[in-house]
Amino acid sequence: xxxxxxxxxxxxxxxxxxxxxxxxxxxxKGKEWKVTNGRNISNNKAYDNQPHFYDDFTVIFxxxxxxxxxxxxxxxxxxxxxxxxxxxxxxxxxxQRIPNSKNVSAVRLDKDGKQRFYEYNINTxxxxxxxxxxxxxxxxxxxxxxxxxxxxxxxxxELNVSNIKTQKNTPIFKNVGxxxxxxxxxxxxxxxxxxxxxxxxxxxxxxxxxxxLITSTxxxxxxxxxxxxxxxxxxxxxxxxxxxxxxxxxxxFYRSTNEEINNITRITVSDDGSQIAFVAEESPRHIVQKxxxxxxxxxxxxxxxxxSDDVKVYTYLxxxxxxxxEKMKMVYGPMFKTVKDLHCKILNRIIKxxxxxxxxxxxxxxxxxxxxxxxEVNNGKITTVRFLRQ
Numbered sequence: 001x002x003x004x005x006x007x008x009x010x011x012x013x014x015x016x017x018x019x020x021x022x023x024x025x026x027x028x029k030g031k032e033w034k035v036t037n038g039r040n041i042s043n044n045k046a047y048d049n050q051p052h053f054y055d056d057f058t059v060i061f062x063x064x065x066x067x068x069x070x071x072x073x074x075x076x077x078x079x080x081x082x083x084x085x086x087x088x089x090x091x092x093x094x095x096q097r098i099p100n101s102k103n104v105s106a107v108r109l110d111k112d113g114k115q116r117f118y119e120y121n122i123n124t125x126x127x128x129x130x131x132x133x134x135x136x137x138x139x140x141x142x143x144x145x146x147x148x149x150x151x152x153x154x155x156x157x158e159l160n161v162s163n164i165k166t167q168k169n170t171p172i173f174k175n176v177g178x179x180x181x182x183x184x185x186x187x188x189x190x191x192x193x194x195x196x197x198x199x200x201x202x203x204x205x206x207x208x209x210x211x212x213l214i215t216s217t218x219x220x221x222x223x224x225x226x227x228x229x230x231x232x233x234x235x236x237x238x239x240x241x242x243x244x245x246x247x248x249x250x251x252x253f254y255r256s257t258n259e260e261i262n263n264i265t266r267i268t269v270s271d272d273g274s275q276i277a278f279v280a281e282e283s284p285r286h287i288v289q290k291x292x293x294x295x296x297x298x299x300x301x302x303x304x305x306x307x308s309d310d311v312k313v314y315t316y317l318x319x320x321x322x323x324x325x326e327k328m329k330m331v332y333g334p335m336f337k338t339v340k341d342l343h344c345k346i347l348n349r350i351i352k353x354x355x356x357x358x359x360x361x362x363x364x365x366x367x368x369x370x371x372x373x374x375x376e377v378n379n380g381k382i383t384t385v386r387f388l389r390q
Contacts, residue, residue, distance in 0.1 A: 017380035018282045020044070021051045021061050022261065023076070024254075026269070026276050033241070035254040035276070041074045041081070048072070050094045051277040053270045059277055060084070060095045060104060071095045071106055071120065076275070085125035092120075099144040107136055115152075131162055134169045140180030140189060142206045148189050150176050159191060161206050172209060173202075177221040181268075184229050190214065192221045201231070214244055222265045227273035234264035234278065236353075259283045259351060263379065284377035285349070288356040291375075291382060296343055298336035304329060308381040315387055339364055354378060 021042040027034050042048035046064040054060045054073070063072035063083070069091035071084040085092065090110035097104050102122045109115050117136040118127040135152040142148050145164045150157040159173040177192030177199060188203040199221045201214040215231075217223065223233045230243045232253055241253035256264070266279040287306055294303035304325055311328060313321045322331070335342065341363055347370070348359040356375040361368055369389070376384040 017047065018045060018286070019047060019049050019279050019380075020260070020282065021048045021059070021074075021277060021279055023051075023059060023074075023275060023277050025274060027274070033253055035239075038256075038258070039079075040260075041079075041277075042072070043081075049279050050266055051268055051279065052094075052096045053268065053275070053277065054097045054104070056270055056272050056274070060097070061277075062091075062093050062095060062106075064091075069093065071104065084122060085120050085127070087125075087127075092118075094138055095120075096139065096141055099141050101144060105130060105139065105141070107139065117147075130164060131169070132167060134160060134162060138178040138180065142182075142189060146206050148180055148191070148204065148206055150178055150180075150191075159193075159204070161204075161209065170209065172204070172211065179222050179224075181224050184225050184227050190223065190225070192217075192223070215242065222267050224267045224269050224276075226269055227271075232267060232269070232276075234267050236263060237261050237280075239264065239267070239278075256280075259285065262354065281380050283351065284354050284356050284375065285351050287377050287380065287382060288358070288375045292344060292346065292358075298339075298342060300329070300333055300336050303332065303336075306382055308378070308383045311381075311383055311385065313385045313387075315389070317386055317388070341366060 020040050023039055023041045024035050025037040041059060042063055044063055047069060048061060048063045051059050051061040057076050059074045059076065061072050062069050068088065070086060071092050072081055073084055074081050084104065090108045092106035092108050095104050095106040098119060104120050104122060106118055106120060107115065108118050115135050116129055117131045117139060119130050120127050136149045137152055137157060138150040140148045147162045147164065149160050149162065151160045156174050157176050158171050159176040161170045173193055175194040179192050181190050183190050183203060188205055191202055191204055192199045193202050198219065199217045201217060201223060203212045203214055217233055220233050220235055223231055225231060230241050233240050237256040239254040240250040242250045260283050261280040262283060263281045264278050269276050291303060291306040307325055307328060309325050310323060311325055312323045315321045343363045345361045346358050347361055350357040354377050358373045360371050360373055362371060372388040374386040375382050
């Protein structure tokens with residue numbers, strides 16, 4: 001797994017995990033929503049993120065190929081994937097179609113560390129800078145001359161409304177999030193604002209700059225709207241729904257039973273309301289398996305890359321042995337160098353949510369023993385390990 005790629009300041013990052021973009025058909029039957037025909041449209045063992053419906057037949061998203069992140073275009077009718085651009089000196093994020101144009105925009109992080117907001121020709125990939133005096137992190141086109149965005153200002157994210165023609169940027173709020181969507185049947189845009197330990201959903205009128213609180217989401221900052229005015233919000237492998245004018249609270253919209261769909265984020269719905277796209281992390285199985293294979297190869301760098309910086313390692317369920325990747329390096333580094341027959345064989349494996357339970361047979365210096373290891377995975381990293389010696 002790759003480390004976070006920082007955008008201009010360390011407070012903004014695009015997680016370079018092995019994420020995938022999924023597409024589903026959605027349809028309402030009576031009072032119930034049916035979510036069907038799910039497919040992985042990125043199908044790429046690297047970073048894929050920020051899906052956007054270019055039109056009812058096309059999804060564009062950021063996709064990494066050959067260690068370079070460009071703008072991918074997926075044709076829903078044929079299932080084919082092509083790339084709009086090829087930028088060796090930078091990477092594109094948050095691609096969107098520009099209103100009343102065939103071209104797209106994207107946030108580009110160049111290798112020189114500069115972060116800019118560009119327009120890309122849909123046919124040639126040729127680019128030009130759109131906003132020069134603001135470091136855009138997460139943009140949204142209100143119309144073909146107005147961009148609502150989270151911008152990096154004084155080491156924080158600030159809500160701005162920008163006029164492309166005049167290059168005037170109007171700041172509104174600090175401590176805002178990354179999710180912007182047009183609110184159906186209105187002239188308003190929804191945005192996320194941090195409120196202590198939770199995220200609140202607000203509305204913004206980009207013309208009058210009037211704002212209003214809609215509701216709270218606790219820890220979630222990715223939302224979108226169905227055409228009938230229903231809000232959708234993901235949490236782990238579940239999507240909840242809530243209509244601000246009709247419902248008393250959140251209720252179930254969709255629950256995934258696919259092991260490969262974990263920690264759903266960056267959710268969006270097509271304009272006609274017939275399809276939904278979102279990003280999901282790979283199964284914890286793959287992360288734990290990568291750790292196991294690196295262990296058996298005594299590849300310390302790859303082994304450590306599967307763990308979070310503050311990983312906690314327990315002997316038995318509640319006895320903390322040590323904490324932190326640096327301590328882990330001190331434990332496993334000498335072992336990988338000196339123990340030539342070090343090997344772990346999986347006898348049985350159970351996947352339960354974000355936990356992987358392995359029954360292991362470990363060989364060290366000619367001796368073998370059995371143990372049970374419980375791995376907990378969060379945001380693409382192993383955050384907790386518990387060993388139960390048999």
